[in-house]
Amino acid sequence: MRHELFRELQELRRRREPVALVTDLRDGAQALFVPGKGGLPGTLALSDEQSAAIAGMLHQSVSGPLDEILFVRSYAAPWTLLVVGAVHIAQFLAPMARLAGFDVTLIDPRRAFAAEHRFPGLDLIVGWPDEVMEQTAPPTRQTAVVTLAHDPKIDDPALFAALRSPAFYVGALGSARSHAKRVERLTAAGFGPADIARIAAPIGLDLGGRAPAEIAVSVLAEVVGARYGRQRVPR
């Protein structure tokens, strides 16, 4: 790969734009492919038919041979985890999710919780989750939202925003009893049973662990399963 092409690939990935690197395995000719954009740098010309097939692979985040000659390496837009409540469990969940390939953003209106020394190197936003999720970090189909604050003042606005979004996973920490009360509040706020059924609560796979790191594993495991379309097993 030429340096210029590599730098362009890195720049596109830094901007979170989905991009595919297409390589002719016979002679090493290459091109970068960004959906909806033509004329990207490279030494390889792609037909409309090939472009459409590559766009499909990129959408599915699949890498592999396009035919006997061309290889497609998909760099899809990253999966995102919004963690609401920069609490103790979040200190384990956030770095674990980062290792699992998620872009992680922590949201908490309490400055003392969303503090840099508690989450070194991670994206922290001090603010109310509904405002943050409407303005700064709107959830997409590639986003999971987990509420961990255990405080309705913080968690409920986040759930309202999450349920109005196409987030692929919405999970809420708390016992079955606290979830029953949450359901009452959501119903009073106008959410129907189908909306409420999107919430994974009690959050996470039932692994039995109670330590913060163990809860983080169970939450991350459920989010990964949801990412691959696995249905939650009702507890």
Next chain:
Amino acid sequence: MSNEHILPFSLVEGNDDDAVLDQAALWLGEGRKVALATVVRTWGSGPRPAGSHLVVESGGDFMGSVSGGCIEAAVITEAKEVIAEGKPRTLDFGVSDAEAWDVGLACGGAIRIYVEPLI
């Protein structure tokens, strides 16, 4: 809690792709010569999916994985030759390949790896 002391810095900083490609960028920035190995095809129970990267610099330092470990050493040796030659090459490892037995692709699958210099 400070994870930098437990985990490799680049892994804390981002996901696997980020770590591998950013390491390549870092080495290039230091003027070191680098090759990128990528799994382009798997047959049977390949240990790592197509697209998996391993980045190698001319001294033999590497990051990432194309096989979970069993053929990494062979790929690193080839990658150093690719850096010296400046031309890409395709490597095949599989059970029908005597050399693959030697380097230990014991999972029963086969993989094709494209190794290219970053020039």
